[in-house]
Amino acid sequence: MAGLKEDPFLETNDIIETREGAEIKDAVIDKLGEEGSQGDREMAPPAGNSIHRSGSRPQLDLSKAAIQGNSEDRDPTILLPNQSDDISHLALDIGGSLIKLVYFSRHEDRPINDRRKKTVKERLGVSNGNRRSYPILGGRLHFVKFETRKINECLDFISSKQLHLGGIDSHGWLSETPANCNAVIKATGGGAYKFAELFKERLGVSLDKEDEMDCLVAGANFLLKAIRHEAFTHMEGHKEFVQIDQNDLFPYLLVNIGSGVSMIKVDSDGKFERVSGTNVGGGTYWGLGRLLTKCKSFDELLELSQRGDNRTIDMLVGDIYGGMDYSKIGLSASTIASSFGKAISEKKELEDYRPEDISLSLLRMISYNIGQISYLNALRFGLKRIFFGGFFIRGHAYTMDTISFAVHFWSKGEAQAMFLRHEGFLGALGAFMSYEKHGLDDLMVHQLVERFPMGAPYTGGKIHGPPLGDLNEKISWMEKFVLKGTEITAPVPMAPSGTTGLGGFEVPSSKGGTLRSDASALNVGVLHLVPTLEVFPLLADPKMYEPNTIDLSDHNELEYWFTVLSEHLPDLVDKAVASEGGTDDAKRRGDAFARAFSAHLARLMEEPAAYGKLGLANLLELREECLREFHFVDAYRSIKQRENEASLAVLPDLLMELDSMTEETRLLTLVEGVLAANIFDWGSRACVDLYHKGTIIEIYRMSRNKMQRPWRVDDFDVFKERMLGNPCPHKRALLFVDNSGADIVLGMLPLARELLRRGTEVVLVANSLPALNDVTAMELPDIVAEAAKHCDILRRAAEAGGLLVDAMINTLDGSKENSSSVPLMVVENGCGSPCIDLRQVSSELAAAAKDADLIILEGMGRALHTNFNARFKCDALKLAMVKNQRLAEKLIKGKIYDCVCRYEPAS
Ligand SMILES: CC(C)(COP(=O)(O)O)[C@@H](O)C(=O)NCCC(=O)O
Numbered sequence: 001m002a003g004l005k006e007d008p009f010l011e012t013n014d015i016i017e018t019r020e021g022a023e024i025k026d027a028v029i030d031k032l033g034e035e036g037s038q039g040d041r042e043m044a045p046p047a048g049n050s051i052h053r054s055g056s057r058p059q060l061d062l063s064k065a066a067i068q069g070n071s072e073d074r075d076p077t078i079l080l081p082n083q084s085d086d087i088s089h090l091a092l093d094i095g096g097s098l099i100k101l102v103y104f105s106r107h108e109d110r111p112i113n114d115r116r117k118k119t120v121k122e123r124l125g126v127s128n129g130n131r132r133s134y135p136i137l138g139g140r141l142h143f144v145k146f147e148t149r150k151i152n153e154c155l156d157f158i159s160s161k162q163l164h165l166g167g168i169d170s171h172g173w174l175s176e177t178p179a180n181c182n183a184v185i186k187a188t189g190g191g192a193y194k195f196a197e198l199f200k201e202r203l204g205v206s207l208d209k210e211d212e213m214d215c216l217v218a219g220a221n222f223l224l225k226a227i228r229h230e231a232f233t234h235m236e237g238h239k240e241f242v243q244i245d246q247n248d249l250f251p252y253l254l255v256n257i258g259s260g261v262s263m264i265k266v267d268s269d270g271k272f273e274r275v276s277g278t279n280v281g282g283g284t285y286w287g288l289g290r291l292l293t294k295c296k297s298f299d300e301l302l303e304l305s306q307r308g309d310n311r312t313i314d315m316l317v318g319d320i321y322g323g324m325d326y327s328k329i330g331l332s333a334s335t336i337a338s339s340f341g342k343a344i345s346e347k348k349e350l351e352d353y354r355p356e357d358i359s360l361s362l363l364r365m366i367s368y369n370i371g372q373i374s375y376l377n378a379l380r381f382g383l384k385r386i387f388f389g390g391f392f393i394r395g396h397a398y399t400m401d402t403i404s405f406a407v408h409f410w411s412k413g414e415a416q417a418m419f420l421r422h423e424g425f426l427g428a429l430g431a432f433m434s435y436e437k438h439g440l441d442d443l444m445v446h447q448l449v450e451r452f453p454m455g456a457p458y459t460g461g462k463i464h465g466p467p468l469g470d471l472n473e474k475i476s477w478m479e480k481f482v483l484k485g486t487e488i489t490a491p492v493p494m495a496p497s498g499t500t501g502l503g504g505f506e507v508p509s510s511k512g513g514t515l516r517s518d519a520s521a522l523n524v525g526v527l528h529l530v531p532t533l534e535v536f537p538l539l540a541d542p543k544m545y546e547p548n549t550i551d552l553s554d555h556n557e558l559e560y561w562f563t564v565l566s567e568h569l570p571d572l573v574d575k576a577v578a579s580e581g582g583t584d585d586a587k588r589r590g591d592a593f594a595r596a597f598s599a600h601l602a603r604l605m606e607e608p609a610a611y612g613k614l615g616l617a618n619l620l621e622l623r624e625e626c627l628r629e630f631h632f633v634d635a636y637r638s639i640k641q642r643e644n645e646a647s648l649a650v651l652p653d654l655l656m657e658l659d660s661m662t663e664e665t666r667l668l669t670l671v672e673g674v675l676a677a678n679i680f681d682w683g684s685r686a687c688v689d690l691y692h693k694g695t696i697i698e699i700y701r702m703s704r705n706k707m708q709r710p711w712r713v714d715d716f717d718v719f720k721e722r723m724l725g726n727p728c729p730h731k732r733a734l735l736f737v738d739n740s741g742a743d744i745v746l747g748m749l750p751l752a753r754e755l756l757r758r759g760t761e762v763v764l765v766a767n768s769l770p771a772l773n774d775v776t777a778m779e780l781p782d783i784v785a786e787a788a789k790h791c792d793i794l795r796r797a798a799e800a801g802g803l804l805v806d807a808m809i810n811t812l813d814g815s816k817e818n819s820s821s822v823p824l825m826v827v828e829n830g831c832g833s834p835c836i837d838l839r840q841v842s843s844e845l846a847a848a849a850k851d852a853d854l855i856i857l858e859g860m861g862r863a864l865h866t867n868f869n870a871r872f873k874c875d876a877l878k879l880a881m882v883k884n885q886r887l888a889e890k891l892i893k894g895k896i897y898d899c900v901c902r903y904e905p906a907s
Pocket residue numbers: 564620678680681682683684685686738739772834858859860861862865880883884885
């Protein structure tokens with residue numbers, strides 16, 4: 001999902017004074033007043049055009065602050081043009097080996113004076129959601145870790161980002177601590193005590209210590225409720241995400257494997273009990289392992305285990321029973337009868353055993369023991385689920401397999417071990433949650449979007465530390481690799497999943513590739529908290545909804561789409577660089593983008609589930625996000641403009657032609673037109689090749705001439721029956737539009753016009769942000785205005801919908817009721833991808849859906865790659881031309897350029 005443009009929301013406890021006049025000040029103060037806690041607020045003396053800045057809280061630059069839009073509004077938007085710093089706060093978990101940081105940042109998005117948005121909000125009754133009651137929403141949560149022995153790097157990072165300056169006070173607002181007072185940061189873990197003085201000395205902050213167990217549980221509860229793909233099973237190298245029903249989460253057993261092991265029965269939020277534990281944990285593995293193998297680090301020890309064969313040192317059932325199973329009690333010959341048991345009967349010294357074998361034997365001994373005790377405790381309390389977390393696991397495939405095997409073995413397949421993607425961050429997240437009233441615990445799954453910035457493929461392994469924030473930093477980072485001549489494929493390779501070992505009694509089947517010892521670091525993105533996102537209300541069964549049609553867990557499929565995207569890359573970079581004027585800077589960014597995206601692909605090829613459950617839509621979105629990260633805002637801008645102009649020039653002729661037809665022929669021609677015009681897709685290799693062969697209009701004509709029914713999927717007659725055979729027109733249709741140019745101008749707009757003519761309100765649903773050559777919601781009003789010049793139906797409807805400037809004046813006058821037409825409106829969909837995940841859409845779209853009884857999804861991305869199997873509460877028409885041979889074969893047993901017209905009446 002793309003980052004939505006948010007209205008800026010002023011941090012409420014910032015003391016401000018501007019020179020820009022009382023009006024703004026009053027508005028801001030009003031805002032503060034509404035939030036309630038300004039009674040004892042000190043007012044700073046006006047100093048220049050500045051603000052009172054307290055040393056221990058984030059600084060808002062209110063210079064040139066201005067009210068946007070109507071200053072009479074109860075809740076005016078205030079633009080802070082000079083405010084650029086992230087507003088942040090932070091919580092820590094300082095463990096023996098790692099320091100985990102969770103910090104929040106909110107960059108104030110600049111509002112765009114988008115009148116369409118304002119009118120549509122009025123019309124559809126969209127509110128600002130619930131963000132007013134939650135001070136921190138609308139920002140991002142970052143997860144970073146450092147090695148504890150490098151605590152100074154961590155302190156430098158906190159200081160450079162000024163994370164220590166913004167805590168949250170007891171009202172839940174960013175803290176407003178007077179300059180001479182201590183700022184307080186929530187912290188958990190032993191280091192919160194050990195390093196308290198150091199934090200005081202270096203940063204002038206006090207650490208407010210939170211109980212570790214409380215934090216673990218709070219962190220786990222939040223993750224399990226708020227992150228869709230948080231929990232997974234890991235058996236025999238195969239990772240599978242488990243959908244947790246929020247209403248059926250409790251009770252569960254949380255097993256935290258640190259140096260020692262805690263087993264916590266969690267009954268509800270804040271209600272838990274440490275029911276058991278074991279002193280044989282991660283510390284035991286590392287301690288014994290270090291003594292026995294002379295390994296220098298935990299990671300090295302884990303890595304050794306990957307190449308070990310524990311049969312040389314463990315006593316197996318077969319060793320006792322002369323190679324036979326002890327079948328009477330169900331033990332196979334390869335079952336470990338006694339860990340390290342062989343060492344007693346052999347005349348070998350420590351040096352005679354391979355460190356690899358010792359490490360594996362130890363790992364199994366400890367993991368099995370933990371798995372067994374955990375299961376027994378789950379059994380003791382009748383708990384169905386066991387979640388494992390803690391630094392011992394650190395995303396290590398073989399460790400997870402071993403624990404899973406033990407739970408499976410002892411429970412005779414009744415119980416399953418589950419792991420958490422954010423396992424290392426439970427404590428830090430819990431400490432963050434302990435700030436009061438931040439609203440985080442009220443967030444719903446659909447309001448969280450996880451993104452993986454460029455750093456994601458690189459920041460694992462031995463590299464701990466800050467994500468690369470600044471664009472220049474990122475590019476330099478890439479260039480460093482180029483200079484070194486290092487091929488950037490995910491640089492810390494691990495054995496491909498599936499070969500990570502059986503975890504059972506066999507030896508690991510990994511072929512000895514280097515282990516990514518800290519893979520968990522890579523599996524954690526930045527969590528964007530977007531309170532305005534909603535579940536699309538017309539989904540028939542939101543719980544069962546799965547946006548992706550193509551299952552990328554099929555390796556062939558994965559390989560195919562990765563190749564398609566890799567091959568498309570040079571062309572995309574050319575377009576992106578050209579869209580930014582082809583400057584040296586643009587070339588440098590283009591190059592960095594290509595490398596970053598390739599690295600993501602390589603990382604995902606190696607471990608498809610690294611970023612959560614992977615579908616084709618995620619890959620296509622990742623590409624757009626990656627472009628935006630390197631500041632390519634609209635790579636196809638000029639192509640879109642050119643195609644819009646060419647298509648608008650022939651629109652009047654097309655409309656005339658349509659108007660001369662009978663109703664029935666016209667409806668067919670219109671649907672044909674949509675399908676034919678969907679050929680303008682700059683994301684399809686085949687189509688782009690085609691564009692060299694003629695002008696836009698020639699290609700459009702060719703495509704229309706080739707239209708032949710029956711289409712490969714052809715429900716047109718049923719649709720026609722509903723449209724023409726039913727005297728009652730649809731009340732409101734949502735048209736999910738796709739590409740710019742002919743697609744929107746000659747395809748979807750004429751279809752919209754037909755619906756309007758029949759008395760159906762039409763809402764054009766378009767992307768919030770650019771993706772390939774897709775038309776955006778921002779671009780649509782101009783296109784509609786151009787088209788309306790040639791068409792009365794469109795003009796009146798657009799006026800009624802507030803899309804034309806004159807109409808807006810009417811609307812503001814309150815004269816919309818006098819309009820003689822049903823409205824044509826535009827809403828943004830909340831995303832910036834060629835596909836759409838209907839679990840996370842804009843509040844505008846959700847509001848527009850309330851009265852809709854027909855939805856039309858158009859294009860491969862929205863109707864085939866995603867939503868092909870989606871069911872809706874209202875009538876749905878899915879229209880697309882299949883511009884990829886493989887997809888055509890797979891989805892509709894057809895061939896490239898076949899068409900889909902799937903009509904599904906309300907279910
Ligand atoms: C990116 C797209 C989903 C966009 O298609 P659209 O939604 O515009 O019809 C599509 O072009 C696509 O799947 N392209 C990759 C496959 C190919 O090049 O054949």
